[in-house]
Amino acid sequence: QVQLVESGGGLVQPGGSLRLSCAASGLTLDFYAIGWFRQAPGKEREGISCISSSGGSSYYADSVKGRFSIARDNAKNTVYLQMNSLKPEDTAVYYCAADYDAGSGDYSSPASLTDSWYDVWGQGTQVTVSS
Secondary structure, eight states, X not given: OOEEEEEOOXXXXXXXXXXXXXXXXXXXXXXXXXXXXXXXXXXOOEEEEEEOTTSSOEEEOTTTTTTEEEEEXXXXXXXXXXEOSOOGGGOEEEEXXXXXXOSOOOOSSGGGGOGGGXXXXXXXXXXXXXX
């Protein structure tokens, strides 16, 4: 069955780093763009980053630009989110999601974080940033 599983969350001090992983099964990531989203209690779900199926384009929301980095290893069917310089306001449940991408899509614009575009979602992993 199609499944995305996030891992790597946890408790970290402000200024620290975490790397989240999104492992896919039942689909080949060669054909999917991957987005990362987060949601804190009482807040709207926020798209924070995405990457095209080939890795040729990517996008970062202003809230994470310069601190987070997205990468993919299609051979491992996994996408990563490197999170540096973490702030307490980064505390949230982080989700990865897959959007079918035949290879021509541009994932370098804000529209590429439209959550309704994404068909498959992981269960989420908790990130807590606290001193």
